[in-house]
Amino acid sequence: MKPGHGEVLIAEGDVERAEDEQRLIEEFRRQLDAGLWAAVPVSGPEGKRESIMVRSFEDIPWDADRVIFFPRAAGGR
Amino acid sequence: MLLALAATALVALALLSDLIVPRVDELWNRYKARRQRAPTWSYDPGRERRAEARARSLLRSCVNEEEWAMYRDLGFLRVWGTLADGPDDAGGTGGAPYAYLIYPHRPILAYLAQTHRLLNEYCVTFPDETRPYGSSRLPDSDDVLAKWMALTGDERRLITTANMHLPGRQLDPAQVRRDLWRLSQWERARMRQLAGGDGPAPADRQSAA
Numbered sequence: 001m002k003p004g005h006g007e008v009l010i011a012e013g014d015v016e017r018a019e020d021e022q023r024l025i026e027e028f029r030r031q032l033d034a035g036l037w038a039a040v041p042v043s044g045p046e047g048k049r050e051s052i053m054v055r056s057f058e059d060i061p062w063d064a065d066r067v068i069f070f071p072r073a074a075g076g077r
Numbered sequence: 078m079l080l081a082l083a084a085t086a087l088v089a090l091a092l093l094s095d096l097i098v099p100r101v102d103e104l105w106n107r108y109k110a111r112r113q114r115a116p117t118w119s120y121d122p123g124r125e126r127r128a129e130a131r132a133r134s135l136l137r138s139c140v141n142e143e144e145w146a147m148y149r150d151l152g153f154l155r156v157w158g159t160l161a162d163g164p165d166d167a168g169g170t171g172g173a174p175y176a177y178l179i180y181p182h183r184p185i186l187a188y189l190a191q192t193h194r195l196l197n198e199y200c201v202t203f204p205d206e207t208r209p210y211g212s213s214r215l216p217d218s219d220d221v222l223a224k225w226m227a228l229t230g231d232e233r234r235l236i237t238t239a240n241m242h243l244p245g246r247q248l249d250p251a252q253v254r255r256d257l258w259r260l261s262q263w264e265r266a267r268m269r270q271l272a273g274g275d276g277p278a279p280a281d282r283q284s285a286a
Contacts, residue, residue, distance in 0.1 A: 001215055053226070075200060
């Protein structure tokens with residue numbers, strides 16, 4: 001998510017392929033190092049939707065089709 | 078005589094150079110900085126609109142159909158709270174169900190679902206300090222999605238991060254109660270519609286109002 005732009009595709013690939021997985025891991029770390037939060041939207045029972053906050057690449061569910069990065073929350077006024 | 082004066086002046090200049098050179102350097106840098114144009118972005122009136130369209134599309138792909146319809150029709154999202162006794166600083170809910178209303182770029186509001194008693198306002202922002210296009214503010218629907226993801230993913234963490242205020246600091250309680258009434262009407266209409274009853278869809282009722 002970017003101000004003035006909205007959704008931006010950062011990287012995509014197939015984690016089954018080693019070179020893709022390495023690239024995705026590096027990009028994932030780069031985003032977290034830049035201070036962003038990462039979340040994976042998931043579907044629960046009875047159509048319920050929620051998200052999982054992930055702090056490491058290993059936390060991402062194996063069947064996740066995307067990870068969304070967004071600016072870290074801060075207390076507002 | 079003249080030679081002696083020139084020699085003295087040269088010596089004095091050499092001795093003072095340590096003081097003069099940095100000062101001259103600083104003045105030169107200031108001069109260059111003043112002449113340098115500040116980065117500007119050409120104003121694109123469609124940029125924010127396109128950003129919001131992309132953000133709405135992303136939000137729609139993340140929440141379920143009911144939540145999307147709620148946001149589209151009413152302009153806010155409701156997220157149910159999951160903490161056993163409510164948010165830590167709400168004084169305890171006694172196990173009563175509670176929920177949050179998420180508005181774009183407004184505080185998150187916690188309330189008791191059955192009585193509609195307002196609990197707290199939680200002021201939270203998601204500033205992007207890289208400020209692409211000069212602003213740190215996400216599009217409206219991205220702000221709602223960020224709150225939704227943070228709340229459903231780690232409610233306690235978000236509530237702890239936010240600045241808590243009593244209801245009424247930023248959101249008018251009367252307006253919130255109207256929104257809760259609108260939400261209940263909207264849900265009834267939706268239930269009727271899903272049950273196969275007649276009558277216009279909630280979105281049509283909104284646009285007709």
